[in-house]
Amino acid sequence: MDKIGFIGLGIMGTPMALNLLKHHVELHVYDVRESLSDRLVCEGAVKSTPERIGSTCNVIFLMLPNGGIVKEALFAEGGVCTAIAPGTVVCDMSSVAPEDSHYCFRLLQEKGCFFLDSPVSGGEPKAVDGTLSFMVGGDDATFHKVLPYLEMMGSSALLVGGTGSGSIAKLPMILERNFKPGGPIYINHKDIKNVVEEAHLIGTPIPLTSQLFEIMQVMKVKGHMGEDHGGIVQYFENLADCKVQKRDI
Known part of the structure; x- marks a missing residue:
């Protein structure tokens, strides 16, 4: 054995x-x-x-x-x-x-x-x-x-x-536009919301975590909450006005 x-x-x-x-x-x-x-x-x-x-x-x-x-x-x-x-x-x-x-x-x-x-x-x-x-x-x-x-x-x-x-x-799920959930955004969103609320209660500043929560809020508004957390790339694609995609080399 x-x-x-x-x-x-x-x-x-x-x-x-x-x-x-x-x-x-x-x-x-x-x-x-x-x-x-x-x-x-x-x-x-x-x-x-x-x-x-x-x-x-x-x-x-x-x-x-x-x-x-x-x-x-x-x-x-x-x-x-x-x-x-x-x-x-x-x-x-x-x-x-x-x-x-x-x-x-x-x-x-x-x-x-x-x-x-x-x-x-x-x-x-x-x-x-x-x-x-x-x-x-x-x-x-x-x-x-x-x-x-x-x-x-x-x-x-x-x-x-x-x-x-x-x-x-x-690594290449984003390149394939594959956002089938492994760890869905809505679970991350819930956890980060709890972190932000607890930090506010005890007076701890967490600016970057708060920013991540707001990014997830955008994903919620856009209807992406059921996707894999890799789907957050779409938020940055929108800001940059471009799409991450494969290139033939």
Whole structure:
């Protein structure tokens, strides 16, 4: 049986890890905020560190804020690769730049390990109910190695190409004018409204957040609230009197 590592237990990572635990996998978890790891321990996970996850687990998932943090978790002193075993599969589900994915692939390949870039679509609600969509870049054999675990966390997983393809697939929805909601604007609008109201109550100035709320108000007036939050590009297109679109190179 695989031993699964999971690094990054934020808004998305915690419900994704909980869905793995519902399927009774052996799950080793880490987050810089220990309280988040402690919550998962209460559900049956093993609290660990990146280095111990590298030495213990043969499939490792990451769900982190950006590519720099991903590389630190993997390659810094005390990171996963300090003690990683050849043959280990690392699946980065963070939304990062394609060049970050290629960097991770190269360094892991040097250690005899495998890498997938697999950003997700669906936002927190689908992370909670286990219906995320995964866009995966990598080779077929490695993809099928982790596919059962992706299916525990989501409703669809598609291998879209080689290394970096998952990260690229996360980017061109705007170019395709595809605003089908993963995280719809109306949910973001509600959350930002709550933030603005609470900030006003306690006397905290949040000028940029207030500006974002007003942008979403424009989207509401224009009838775009049911679209993906990427649809906010239409607000800026209107200001600039131009449309973001593909160009043949």
